[in-house]
Amino acid sequence: LPLDKTLIVYGIGCHGHMVNFLAVHGFEGLHGRPLPVAMGAKIANHELKVIVSAGDGDTLGEGVGHLISACRGNHDITCLIHDNQVYGLTTGQASPTASRGHKSKSTPAGVLDEALDPIALTLSAGASLVARGFAGDISHLTEMVKAAIGHKGFAFLDVYHPCVTFNNHEGSTKSYHHVQKADVPLHALDFIRFYEEIEAFLDIAYSNMK
Numbered sequence: 001l002p003l004d005k006t007l008i009v010y011g012i013g014c015h016g017h018m019v020n021f022l023a024v025h026g027f028e029g030l031h032g033r034p035l036p037v038a039m040g041a042k043i044a045n046h047e048l049k050v051i052v053s054a055g056d057g058d059t060l061g062e063g064v065g066h067l068i069s070a071c072r073g074n075h076d077i078t079c080l081i082h083d084n085q086v087y088g089l090t091t092g093q094a095s096p097t098a099s100r101g102h103k104s105k106s107t108p109a110g111v112l113d114e115a116l117d118p119i120a121l122t123l124s125a126g127a128s129l130v131a132r133g134f135a136g137d138i139s140h141l142t143e144m145v146k147a148a149i150g151h152k153g154f155a156f157l158d159v160y161h162p163c164v165t166f167n168n169h170e171g172s173t174k175s176y177h178h179v180q181k182a183d184v185p186l187h188a189l190d191f192i193r194f195y196e197e198i199e200a201f202l203d204i205a206y207s208n209m210k
Contacts, residue, residue: 001149006049009038011058013089014163015082018053032063035070038077051149052079057087057095060116064096070154071125078148078155081118084163118158128153135161 003024010016012031019026029037034052042050052059059067059081070077085098093106096116103110122130129151133141141159148155 001049005047006051007038007041008051008053009034009041011052011054011063013055013058013082013087015053015055015058016089032058032061033066035059035063035066035077035079038079039070039073039075042075042077049149050077052077054079054081055088055095056081056083056085056097056118057093060096060118060121064116064121067122068125071122071127071156074126074128074153076153078151079157080145080148081156081158082161083118083158084161085115086163088163088165118156122156126154127156129155130158131156132158132160135159 007025007027008019008022010019010026010028011034012028016028019028027037027041034054038050038052041048054063059079067079070079083097084095085102086095086104087093091105094102094104094111097118098104098107098111099115100113101110119130119132129148131144131148133144135141144157148157
């Protein structure tokens with residue numbers, strides 16, 4: 001990527017500190033608001049490659065409305081989510097992706113709600129590329145990031161990104177060892193080239209299996 005034509009927009013959270021380490025144009029916005037900033041930058045300069053680096057609490061919490069809007073508009077932006085079930089910057093409170101029963105400082109008796117599923121949400125909202133990777137599998141994740149950045153349209157990549165400080169305990173469904181054990185790459189990825197849109201029609205629209 002040409003660095004002079006690349007912009008990374010960050011939300012507020014541990015991920016936001018990346019702005020201090022990457023030699024590229026960066027903007028750290030308000031909590032929950034990296035996507036509207038990114039959309040504004042893209043509208044102002046269509047030649048920019050705009051990437052959003054955000055957390056699950058940041059973008060799937062108070063910023064979830066902006067995420068749905070970005071998916072519906074299919075803005076030419078790449079959105080990378082650091083998904084670890086917690087607000088790590090404020091020492092580990094449960095985020096919207098925390099599993100039901102997850103115990104944290106803010107939910108000592110366990111989370112009562114079902115976890116928000118970012119993949120189902122972005123698919124239903126109309127994102128044109130939706131994927132999930134694991135931070136512990138660098139080679140696989142690298143190719144997924146390259147594919148997301150190369151995609152024309154709104155690309156959403158949910159990265160299981162374990163917080164080894166506040167959510168790496170036994171019983172966590174997003175601890176490093178749990179995800180490493182459960183992670184099964186569906187494909188051996190290389191760079192994904194552009195193809196024409198493919199439409200698929202399924203008989204089953206929804207099935208809630210419990």
